[in-house]
Every structure is written in structure tokens, then in C-alpha cells.
Amino acid sequence: MYLHTRNRHRWVAGLVLAGSLAWAVVAPAGEHAAPAYQVSSIPAEPLLIDPPKLPDLSPYTAEAANARIVRKPVGNVVLKRMIGPDQLVEFTGGDERLREWVKRQGEMPQAIFIEGGYVTLKDLARSLPKKYFEETEPGIYIARLPIVVSQGATLHVGAETRDFRLSSERGAFLINDGKLFIMYTRLTAWSETENQQDWFKKKGKFRPFLNAWGGTETYIVNSVVSSLGYTASKSYGVSISQYSPAMHPTMQRDHPSGWLIGSMFDDMWYGFYCYEAYDVVLKGNTYRNNLVYGIDPHDRSRRLIIAENTAYGTREKHGIIVSREVNDSWIFNNRSYENTLSGIVVDRSSVNNVLANNEVYRNGSDGITIYESGDNLLWGNRAFNNARHGIRVRNSANVGLYENLAVANGLLGIYGHVKDLVGTPRDLVLDPFDMNLSLTVVGGRLIGNESGAISVVSPQSVKLYGVEMLMPTQPSGIGIFGALAKDQSRIIDLLVRQKQAVLVLPLDKLAQLQVSDKQ
Incomplete structure (x- = not known):
């Protein structure tokens, strides 16, 4: 009873x-x-209805993403103080977060800004002192400052890059305020002290992260992204997020979007997070052994496609969760298994979603969990x-x-x-x-x-x-x-x-x- x-x-x-x-x-x-x-x-x-009409996935390919890269004009690379630029207010506001960068840089905190056009990592290495950005071996680059892709600019990290490393000791991270393409490569949080990937050790410890702001496009294609993220706001791992309510009236940006396809995300604080993002596509990715969530779209995100992904081994919570008014979205043909809690969760007033043909098994709680979220359809799932x-x-x-x-x-x-x-x-x-x-x-x-x-x-x-x-x-x-x-x-x-x-x-x-x- x-x-x-x-x-x-x-x-x-x-x-x-x-x-x-x-x-x-x-x-x-x-x-x-x-x-x-x-x-x-x-x-x-x-009571009889037709099977749901699922989105066509054929437009979301590596070739289509590559076709969206605009390579002219060539952009500029400049150093600026971290205090002041709108893209960094979230990360420098308050004494504690600002103190983080002072401690790690050992000077008044600076960031690398890409402006005005198209830039590659080779361009960054040519433009900056090695103490800030360096090609340590052919095709292996390390950033020792935060990098900001400004509005109107494009950063392209392509197949010629074997590994793009963000230095944990120096407090590096990556902000997209324009267009970002990470394709056929690796993006890794890197411990220079230990000369290895910065594997998760304890909650609250800084690790590099990627955040894309309102009005941006982010493409991660056929790549491996490892060990990003920690507990601080917008620093969860790979995030696609509208500007905060305090900043949005000033910035007036459209909802951010992006495609993440055919990639591996492992040892992340969150494998993926979004906030007020529209039309994001997560297709054919693997989310392996991430800390809190594998996939976590959040507040007021809409028209998401989460399809053909595999999420397993999430250490604290769920493989896939959409929460707080994540509406009008499709979650289909995914596998979510051996996560500490549920395989797939729809939570907190998330409505008008379709969950179809997913396979959820050996999870520590439910296969599929629906909490306080009406008007949803579950079709052909296997738990x-x-x-x-x-x-x-x-x-x-x-x-x-x-x-x-x-x-x-x-x-x-x-x-x-x-x-x-x-x-x-x-x-x-x-x-x-x-x-x-x-x-x-x-x-x-x-x-x-x-x-x-x-x-x-x-x-x-x-x-x-x-x-x-x-x-x-x-x-x-x-x-x-x-x-x-x-x-x-x-x-x-x-x-x-x-x-x-x-x-x-x-x-x-x-x-x-x-x-x-x-x-």
C-alpha cells in the first residue's frame, strides 16, 4: 500500500x-x-490516431553545416579586458568570479576577441603571443585565455585541428556571440600541470566550458568534446543560452540555435544545456559518463529535435531531461540506459512534445518519467x-x-x-x-x-x-x-x-x- x-x-x-x-x-x-x-x-x-509525423532529419548533415560557413571577410584578433564587454558580464560579475580569473591569469584579466569575420585556430596562433595561445604540436592548440567570438564573426575549428585544448589552470573558456563551427576535431578541457584531459575530480572546481549567447549559431559536428563544465551559472559544459533577463533588454537578441550532430560528449558537468533556445537539433550524438545530465534543455526552449542520440552512464541524474516549458519538441529514436535516475524525463509544464520510438533500459529509476507536464504523446517507446x-x-x-x-x-x-x-x-x-x-x-x-x-x-x-x-x-x-x-x-x-x-x-x-x- x-x-x-x-x-x-x-x-x-x-x-x-x-x-x-x-x-x-x-x-x-x-x-x-x-x-x-x-x-x-x-x-x-x-481513440485511434495516426502515428506522429516526425521531423525529417535529412537536412541536418555535416555537408549542410559546412555549407553554412562564410569564409570572407577575414576577421581580426584582439586582446581586451574581461571587465566591461557584454558577453562576459555573466562571468565577471561579483567578486568571487572575477577573483577566479585574476588568480588564474596573474594579471588584470584579459580575453581574446574574434571580430569582423572568419578566423581559424591557425590565425589565432599567428596573431597572439604563445603565453596566450599556442600550437604545441602540429594540429594541437591550447588557449590560455577566454575566447569570445563576437557578433558578426565566425570561428572555425576544422579537421586540420587534432585537439583544441582549453587550459584549466589559466581559466580558459569559449564564448560564442556570433557563429561557431567545431567540425571533425576535438575540444578538450586540459590540465597543463598534469598534461592530460582535466577529468572531473570534485564538485565546484573550475573547468573550462562553452557557452553560446542569444542570436548565435553553434555547430558541433563529428567531433569529441570532453571534460567541460562545472557548477557556476552558464558554465555547465556545452550551453546554448539566451542572455539573462537582466541583459536581454539591452542586447535584444533573437533566440540562439545550433546543430550538434554525430559527436561524442563525455565527462561533462552537463553533456548539453540550453535556455530559451529555439530549433536546436541534437542528432546522432553520444553522451557518455557525464556528471549531472546527459541532455538537459531547459526554460522556454521550443521546437527542439532530439533524435538518434545515445545517453548512458550519467552519474547523478537522468540521461535525457527537458524541463520548465520546453514545448513543441520531438524526442525520438534515442537510447538512454544505465543512468543513475531516469532514462528520459519531461518535467515542469513542458507541453505538446512527442516522445517516439525511444529505448530506455537498465536505468536506476524509471524508463520514462512525466512530471507536471500535460498534453504530451508517448508513442512506440520501449522501456x-x-x-x-x-x-x-x-x-x-x-x-x-x-x-x-x-x-x-x-x-x-x-x-x-x-x-x-x-x-x-x-x-x-x-x-x-x-x-x-x-x-x-x-x-x-x-x-x-x-x-x-x-x-x-x-x-x-x-x-x-x-x-x-x-x-x-x-x-x-x-x-x-x-x-x-x-x-x-x-x-x-x-x-x-x-x-x-x-x-x-x-x-x-x-x-x-x-x-x-x-x-
Whole structure:
């Protein structure tokens, strides 16, 4: 049994058992009447929809990215103080962050600025003293100052570069405020003291990073990016971020964008992060052994394509997560496995997204988790051998689960529930929520999940049609528990024997609908 305490009453929910179909409906003990539900058959036809039309990935290629490079005019390379330029305010504001660069540079902090046109690493090496930027071996370059690609400029790091190293000891990092192309090469946080990649050692320790600001284009293609990022703001690893709310009125830049395709990201604080970015494409990348997240699009990003990526071994949290109003996006044909928490998460009012044909397995929590994010479609995903649920949906209305497969998960194949988040650390102004849950589950197979096939706690509605539930792991077989126990035989009869669609509604909602129909 699950126990939930609220307003000094004990709320009790029945749990699905034994590969069974069950709705667990909460009811307060004592004086309050238990919610009652009506089970009925409905036409199946309105529940049937076509498979989602997924974006065409063929335009997003290395050749197409290369065609976007404008090589004339040739740009200029200049040194400027770090204090003052708008692109660096985020990183020099406050005594602590400014002190970081003073300590590492040993002088008034400076940065390398690329302005006015096209520049390569060879151009940087010719233009700067070796103490700031050096080609240490043929094709291997090290930056010992931050680099800023200014608006209207382009930095191209191409196949002639074997490794582009950012010195940790000297506080180097890379800011794109124009166009950045990293193609057929490596970008590495580098420890000069140890003469090796700057592998993660402890939280809070500075490591180089890449951040692209509003109005920019960033292309990382067929490359390896390693060991970037730490805990400070906009310094997470590879970030594509609109200017902060304080800066945006001054800068007035459009939303940033970019393509990251065919590349490897490993030992990053975040493998990828974005903020208010539009039309970013993450295609065919591998996110391996990153610290907090593999892929983490965030606040108010839209129309993202996250496709054909592999995310595994994330050490703290999830393989792939979209959070806080990441809307109108596509997450499909990805593999996310052996992450410490969930394989894929949709979180905090992220709506109108399609998750299709993803494979999530051997994750330490759920395969796919939907938190406080309604109006999303999950189609044809495969969740197996996850430690908790195959698919979990919390406080989310109008979520469609179509043709999904959940096999041998540690708890349930599908678990839908509500939860009161008042009193948790959640900022309820920034991240409001409603305790509403409604699911449509059509097709798919729920096989051999340890605690049962499906459980739905306190739904506003549930619609089911054509779901196969096989190989119960408990000897009690198919059962329906909680407030719907009396309707067990009817539900099984409708769903399995008659092959009809089933609708479950609270009686008070059913009465409201009947009154509305009469009016």
C-alpha cells in the first residue's frame, strides 16, 4: 500500500499486483466519503490516431553545416579586458568570479576577441603571443585565455585541428556571440600541470566550458568534446543560452540555435544545456559518463529535435531531461540506459512534445518519467529492466500512451498518480502544478513487470483500449484493486473478451458531464 498524509488524514491507495490491470483510487480514511468511479465502454474509433509525423532529419548533415560557413571577410584578433564587454558580464560579475580569473591569469584579466569575420585556430596562433595561445604540436592548440567570438564573426575549428585544448589552470573558456563551427576535431578541457584531459575530480572546481549567447549559431559536428563544465551559472559544459533577463533588454537578441550532430560528449558537468533556445537539433550524438545530465534543455526552449542520440552512464541524474516549458519538441529514436535516475524525463509544464520510438533500459529509476507536464504523446517507446516503473506520469493531464512496450521493470509497467507538492522545496511561483491526471492508453504490451502492469491513482479520467498484459510475475494473476474492485470482472470483460475501449470517470465528473449535456 502507498500512504499519503495530507490535512491530517491518511490517504490509502491500492497497488496493482501480479501483471494485472488495476486502478488504485485514493480515499481518505474516516469521515470523508471515498471517491467513486464509473466504468463504461466507449467507442474505440475516437481513440485511434495516426502515428506522429516526425521531423525529417535529412537536412541536418555535416555537408549542410559546412555549407553554412562564410569564409570572407577575414576577421581580426584582439586582446581586451574581461571587465566591461557584454558577453562576459555573466562571468565577471561579483567578486568571487572575477577573483577566479585574476588568480588564474596573474594579471588584470584579459580575453581574446574574434571580430569582423572568419578566423581559424591557425590565425589565432599567428596573431597572439604563445603565453596566450599556442600550437604545441602540429594540429594541437591550447588557449590560455577566454575566447569570445563576437557578433558578426565566425570561428572555425576544422579537421586540420587534432585537439583544441582549453587550459584549466589559466581559466580558459569559449564564448560564442556570433557563429561557431567545431567540425571533425576535438575540444578538450586540459590540465597543463598534469598534461592530460582535466577529468572531473570534485564538485565546484573550475573547468573550462562553452557557452553560446542569444542570436548565435553553434555547430558541433563529428567531433569529441570532453571534460567541460562545472557548477557556476552558464558554465555547465556545452550551453546554448539566451542572455539573462537582466541583459536581454539591452542586447535584444533573437533566440540562439545550433546543430550538434554525430559527436561524442563525455565527462561533462552537463553533456548539453540550453535556455530559451529555439530549433536546436541534437542528432546522432553520444553522451557518455557525464556528471549531472546527459541532455538537459531547459526554460522556454521550443521546437527542439532530439533524435538518434545515445545517453548512458550519467552519474547523478537522468540521461535525457527537458524541463520548465520546453514545448513543441520531438524526442525520438534515442537510447538512454544505465543512468543513475531516469532514462528520459519531461518535467515542469513542458507541453505538446512527442516522445517516439525511444529505448530506455537498465536505468536506476524509471524508463520514462512525466512530471507536471500535460498534453504530451508517448508513442512506440520501449522501456525494460528499469529499477522502478517503465513509464511514470504524475500530475499531468491529457497524456497519450500509444503502442508502448514495458517489460520486466522493477515495479509497474505504467504508473499514473497525483502528488501534492506543497511543502516540498519546489518554487511554486516559478513551477506551479495541478493535481490533475488523465491518461489515454492505447495498444502496446505490458509484460512481466514485477509489481504489475498498470496502476492509476486518483485520475480525472482513464481511457484504455487494446493493451496486452502478459506473463504476470505474481501467482494471484489478473486483479483490480482499490475502489474499482467491484468492477473487476466488467473491466476485464470489456477490455479483453469484448475488445472494447474502457472509460473510467469519477462519478462527480460524470454527473457534471450529464448536466452539461442536458443544458
